[in-house]
Amino acid sequence: MEKVVVSVFVSVVLGLVLLLLGLVLGVSVFGGREKSSPFECGFDPVGSSRVPFSLRFFLLAVIFVVFDVEIVLLFPAVMGIGGDWMWLGGYFVLVFFLVVLFLGVVHEWREGSLEWES
Template identity: 40%
Template sequence: MLQNYTPILVFMGVGLGLGTALVVIGWLLGYLFGRHKPDAAKNAPFECGYDAFEDARMKFDVRFYLVAILFIIFDLEIAFLFPWAVVINQIGWFGFWAMAAFLGLLVVGFIYEWKKGALEWE
């Protein structure tokens, strides 16, 4: 019984060992050959060039999440409509009503975002 799981355990062991070895080797090479002289330029903000003027843990507006949900709605709709349209003749009425239920759920999400004002630009 355990013989069936041997390849999985070997694969996990090799992956864990290789990952650990690479992290340790990278740390050792950085420690041995890296420069350890930080100056003002290295410690300066580098993402946008400006000092932070607000707390990084501020709350986002709910519209940010609504736009993300909107993207998921349309992305999923398109990703599932193409394969469905290709095989609609083979899956029959069951497939039609299953996709109708799926699109109904997406329409409910779309209406929710519309009512919350996520589609209005400021």
């Protein structure tokens, strides 16, 4: 029981330290036209809203969201690797999940979806 309490305490302290570090380092002193603009996607906010939208930008955003969600799904497995509660089948499921994630990245890479400047 003590190991769990220590793990939770360390996780909370580490999260707070990273949060404070991000807040301190994230303060930007430099401002500009791009930062004060309501859009930071490269489009000029003045003009028609019926401009052709870049499908590559949308695809890259969707890929980011998918892999971001999958990292969140990996978090409990990573926390349980050193613990006694993770059974042998859990390790196989974790390895299978990582293989599927890796194959997805390889597929997107070979398809050229991760290339922004092409």
